Amino acid sequence: MPRTDRMFRLLHLLRTLPGPVTAARLAEETGVSERTLYRDIGALRSAGAVIDGAAGFGFTLTEDPALPPQMFDRLEIEALVLGLAEVRQVADPALAAAAEGALAKIAATVPERVERQMMHAVTMSYRFTPAEPARFIDTIRDACWHETALDIRYADAEGRATERRVRPLAVVYTDRHATLLAWCCLREGFRRFHLHRMTACAATAESFRPRRVELLRRVIAEMGGRT
Template sequence: MPRPDRLFRLLQALRQLPAPVTAARLAEETGVSVRSIYRDIDSLRAAGAEIGGERGFGYCLVEDGTLPPQMFSRIEIEALVLGMAEVRQSGDPALAQAAASVLAKVAATLPQARQQQVVHAVSQVYRPETRYPDMPCLPAIREACWREEALVIAYRDKDDRPSQRTIWPLAVVYLEQKLMVLAWCCLRADFRMFRPDRIASTSPEGSSFRPQRVGLLRRYIASMSAA
């Protein structure tokens, strides 16, 4: 692993894990040796990160020099914590992990009193059941949305009839009880909503729909407004 990537992962671990974090726990989290952790801690300190603690006791990130200071009101902190908790509860595993990472990064830039408000926020989300099942195809769909690239999907409709479609994925839409992919279906030459849990496989088609994406989204929004 390149050294900058290793140092970034170490910072992320210090942001997210309960302090103080032992070198052994940091080594387990980042996939390096304990000796490497000691060297990397020294490197981060030399670069300006204020890391408290010592060998044999554990470490904590006192002040994160890699991020600018942030200031939020108490209600803004509640909104942030609630929003990230909702994503952790409702998102797929990758999105849930990203939400935890975002909250940890923001908390690391706050003064200590505000950090305590993040930890002890009164706004919470609890769902006894997972709202959306894990869907293996979702990372590929999200990547295709970001890259604005066409996908070939193997799909089964509500009657379990199989088909192969080439789609231009425009957005991942989180509804109350189900997840949908808004796309332009090249087979039907129209907008379609596809359920990711019915997508058996995906593969890149090899072409980009970047010039059309904004126009298609405007058309879809206009059609929804007129309905």
């Protein structure tokens, strides 16, 4: 692992793991010897990170130089905690992990009083019925970002299966499942595809980048701005 990537990894571990974190654990997670780990801790301290602890005890990040100090009022903290908790329940493992990482980064930038409010927020999010798994979500998300078409196999509500090429525009999460909003080349129109009804999904090399903005405008107009 390149040293720069290792240092970012070390900072992330110090943000997210309950402290104090032992040198042995940090060395294992970053793939280096404990001797190198101590040097990396020293380098982070020299760069401005306030890291409490020492060899044989463990380390705790108390001030993170990579993130600017932030100040939120109590309602803003409630909104952040509630929103990220909701993200963790949408059956998308990558987004759930990102929400955990975002919460850890925010906690590392706020004063201790505000961090305590985050840990003891009075608003919670809970779903009695788990959302359907967001199938093929990583492939779909990459195609949306890179603006490339997908080849999918899809079963409708009656179980009839079709194979289609689609131009993915956005993923919409509801309380029950994730839905892909896309231009369907087979039907020559905009369609919503429930991810749990997809039985196959493959990336293609076909780019629709020049048309993406136009397609988004059309679908928003067609759906009366509801998307």
